[in-house]
Amino acid sequence: MTKIIMKNTSLSIVAGILLSISLPNFYIPFAFIIGFFILFQLTAENSYKYTLFYSFITGFSFALFSYYWIIKAINYYGGVNIFVSILLLILFSFFYSILYFVSFSLILKGFINRFGLIAIFLAPFLWVLIEISREYFPYSGFPWNLAGYMISYMHPIENLASYIGIYGLSFIVILISSLIFYSIKRKNIIYFALAVIIFIVPYTFFSFYKKSFYGKSYKIAILQGNIEEDIKQNDKKYSDYILNVYLNLFKKAVKQNPDLIILPESAVPFFYFSESEIKDKFFKEIKPYKIPFLIGLDNFMYIDDKLYLFNSLFLFDENHNLVDFYNKIKLVPFGEYTPFPFKLFSSLFPYLEGYDFKSGERMNILNYKDFKFIPLICFEAIFPNFVSDFAKKGNIIVNVSNDAWFGKTSAPFQHFEMARIRAVETGRFLIRATNTGISAVILPDGTVEKKLPLFKRDILIADVKLLSENTFWIKYKNILFILFIILFIGYISFLIKRSS
Structure with missing residues (x-):
C-alpha cells in the first residue's frame, strides 16, 4: 500500500x-x-x-x-x-x-x-x-x-x-x-x-x-526604458536618471515622426496633479515636439476631501494638454494593495510603503481624434471578460506594464501570451508598452508584428490600424x-x- x-x-x-x-x-x-x-x-x-x-x-x-x-x-x-x-x-x-x-x-x-x-x-x-x-x-x-x-x-x-x-x-x-x-x-x-x-x-x-485589416495606418512609437526595478523602487534617488532615460527615448522616437508615442506603466516618477521639478522638466523638454502621447503614472487624487493613490494612464494631445486619464480597475492583490484579512501582515510587504492603491471605477475609453483607446494597465490584460466588455466601444488596445518585477523568469512570457490573446478575442490591434519588455505591436489575428525583447532599452516603431468591428466572441x-x-x-x- x-x-x-x-x-x-x-x-x-x-x-x-x-x-x-x-x-x-x-x-x-x-x-x-x-x-x-x-x-x-x-x-x-x-x-x-x-x-x-x-x-x-x-x-x-x-x-x-x-x-x-x-x-x-x-x-x-x-x-x-x-x-x-x-x-x-x-x-x-x-x-x-x-x-x-x-x-x-x-x-x-x-x-x-x-x-x-x-x-x-x-x-x-x-x-x-x-x-x-x-x-x-x-x-x-x-x-x-x-x-x-x-x-x-x-x-x-x-x-x-x-x-x-x-x-x-x-x-x-x-x-x-x-x-x-x-x-x-x-x-x-x-x-x-x-x-x-x-x-x-x-x-x-x-x-x-488569412485575414486582412483595412483602414488608415498610423505610426506609433513605443518607449522601452529598461529601468531596473530596484532603481524604480528608489526613484527619489534616481529620479533624474529615470527621467533622462525616457526623455532621450522620447527625442529618439520623435525623429521617426510618429502619430503617437506610448510610455509604459509608472514610467516617470512624478504625480501629474502635483507640482514637482521632475514634472516641470519633463514637460519643458518635450514642449518643442508636437506629438500626442500616452504615459503611465502613479496618481494622487482627492475625492471627498480624502487623498487616494491610483495607478493611471494619461493621454495628452499634441500640445501636451491633458485629454483624459484612466484609473486602473483590476489591482494586483499583495502587489498594489493588501487585501482583507491580511492587513495585519502589511508590514511584510515593504514595497507598498504602508499605503494601498485604490481601484478605479470607470471603464472609460480614452478618445483622441480617430483613436478610441482601450486602456489596460498591467494585470488587467489577463481578464478575458473584462477586456472584451471594455473593447466594445474602442478601436485599439493599449496595454502598459512594468514587468521588471518578474526578472528573468517565465512570468514576462506568460503575461505577454495572455495579452496577445486579448488582441485575437477582441479583433483589435494591441500596443504593448512595458518598462523591461516584452513590448510589441500585435495584430488582431495574434501575429506579433514587431517586438522588443526583454531587458533592452530602445524604441519600437510600427504601424497600427483602428478597428471597430466586434468579433463573434464579443458579440x-x-x-x-x-x-x-x-x-x-x-x-x-x-x-x-x-x-x-
Missing part, C-alpha cells in the same frame, strides 16, 4: 510539472495530455480521500513550477525576506491547489462514481466553470495561466479565440485530454480519432485562413455561455437517464 501511495504521489508531481511546462515559456507540445491523463486516472481509480490528496499534490506541483517567479518578485525586488517569500509561495500554491485542482477532482470523482467513466466528459465543463470563476474570485480575480494557453501559442489554433475566447480553448484542451483518456481506458480508437479531428480541423482551416459570448450551461445540464440529464 505504501509503495502504491508513493508511486501515485510521484505521478501527481509529474502531472503538475507536465501541465506547467505546457505553458509559456516552455511550450512543450501536448505535454498537457499526459498531465491530465494522470490526474484523471488518479481521480477515477481512487477513493475520495486519495483523490483529494493526489489532486492536491498535482495542483501544488503545478503552482510551484508555474508561479515560482513570485519568490523573485517579492524577495529580490520587493524587499521581502527570502524565507517569508518562500513561505508565501507555498501558501499561495496550497490555496491555489485547493480552490482549483482539488475542487475540480472531487466534483469529477462524484460524477464518475455516480455514472461511470463516461462522466469524464463532464471534465471540460467543470474545468471551464472553475476558470470563469477565477476571473472574479478570489478578490478581484486571478485568471493567470488558464488551460487554453497550453495551445494558444499554436498560430492557426489561436484564431479560434475570436469565436470562443480563451475559455473555449480551455474547453478544447480538456476535451481532447478526456477523449484520449477514455479511448485508452476503453480501448476504443474512435474516441482517439475524435480527439485528433477536434484539433486538426480548426488547425487546418485557420492555416489557410455572442453571453449566448455561448448559456449554450455551454445548456450542454452541461443536458449531458448530466443524459447520464441520469442512461443510469436509471
